[in-house]
Amino acid sequence: MLSVRRRPRQLRTSTAAVRTVLIYVVVAFAWITLSDFAVDALFIDADQRATASLVKGWLFVLVTGLLLYGLITRLVFQINQLVEREKALTDRQQAELETEVARRTAELRSANQELDSFAYAVSHDLRAPLRAMNGFSEALIEDHHDELSEPARQHLDQIRIASARMNALIDGLLVLSRVTRGELDRTPVDLSALVRERIDQLSKQEPERSVETEIEPGLIATGDRRMLEAAVGNLVDNAWKYSAQAQPARITFAATRLGEDPAFSIRDNGAGFDMRHADKLFQPFQRLHRQDEFPGIGIGLATVQRIIHRHGGRIQASGSIGEGAEFTFTISPSEQ
Numbered sequence: 001m002l003s004v005r006r007r008p009r010q011l012r013t014s015t016a017a018v019r020t021v022l023i024y025v026v027v028a029f030a031w032i033t034l035s036d037f038a039v040d041a042l043f044i045d046a047d048q049r050a051t052a053s054l055v056k057g058w059l060f061v062l063v064t065g066l067l068l069y070g071l072i073t074r075l076v077f078q079i080n081q082l083v084e085r086e087k088a089l090t091d092r093q094q095a096e097l098e099t100e101v102a103r104r105t106a107e108l109r110s111a112n113q114e115l116d117s118f119a120y121a122v123s124h125d126l127r128a129p130l131r132a133m134n135g136f137s138e139a140l141i142e143d144h145h146d147e148l149s150e151p152a153r154q155h156l157d158q159i160r161i162a163s164a165r166m167n168a169l170i171d172g173l174l175v176l177s178r179v180t181r182g183e184l185d186r187t188p189v190d191l192s193a194l195v196r197e198r199i200d201q202l203s204k205q206e207p208e209r210s211v212e213t214e215i216e217p218g219l220i221a222t223g224d225r226r227m228l229e230a231a232v233g234n235l236v237d238n239a240w241k242y243s244a245q246a247q248p249a250r251i252t253f254a255a256t257r258l259g260e261d262p263a264f265s266i267r268d269n270g271a272g273f274d275m276r277h278a279d280k281l282f283q284p285f286q287r288l289h290r291q292d293e294f295p296g297i298g299i300g301l302a303t304v305q306r307i308i309h310r311h312g313g314r315i316q317a318s319g320s321i322g323e324g325a326e327f328t329f330t331i332s333p334s335e336q
Helices: 002-042 046-143 150-179 191-205 225-242 275-280 300-310
Strands: 186-190 211-215 220-224 249-258 261-268 315-320 324-329
Touching: 002 046, 046 150, 150 225, 150 300, 186 191, 186 225, 191 211, 191 225, 191 249, 220 225, 225 249, 225 261, 225 300, 225 324, 249 324, 275 315, 300 315, 300 324
Parallel strands: 211 249
Antiparallel strands: 186 220, 249 261, 261 324, 315 324
């Protein structure tokens, strides 16, 4: 469309240029021819003719220079007008684009806030019937244990297990809601120390496990300490859980790069995953392993991704079945 619109203007410009050149050629030819006849007719003396020819030559140069000056001045004026119009059009389009982006951003932010508020409200509203279901199940077992058959007691146990899982899912919804709310309080955070602290906590909870760790010291990121602690904790928990069957289990935390950006990496030698399903890793409540293999609700990595994105960073997963997994993430050093 742009080339079609400009074609008539380009044709008019070319026609005007050709017309100007033709007029100049005709006038110059007429001037030279007629002025030569005039000099020959008016002056008989050779010196006078030479002087007259010199004068008419300089006069021709002067007139030509004035014409060129006028043409160039006009051309520059037209170019300046065109540049100003293009700049005004670009500025207007830029302003319209910025206004549209701001409007869409505000709508998206409002929709996200409404969605988070809805998830938060629903999570709280679900707790009341869940507590009632769990409470009545416990009351039946405690008050009528001897009257219940073994299959009935097993059914009640399954109800309590399902209630506990439902409660964990609600907690997961609340966690996802919280990580998208509130402002970031950015301070320098020692990620190496957070990794070490979480591994020490897990070692105390499972003293029978022997896990080799390699933690690069002094890896600092600027971010919200509470959120980064949750993100790093989830990644360490993930590595700890899925390396349970490795002998020996090994967890590594080190500096690396993601593309051209400085990054951090947590790697384990555990169960790993099939890269064909890597897109499911960060989706809430999506899991790549059966519940009886590795228990969980599928909320940890989704939480990690949201926290990393809130810090203006990226996260990437790689791995292979039976050979472990590696999670690499960046943290933007400035506010987003």
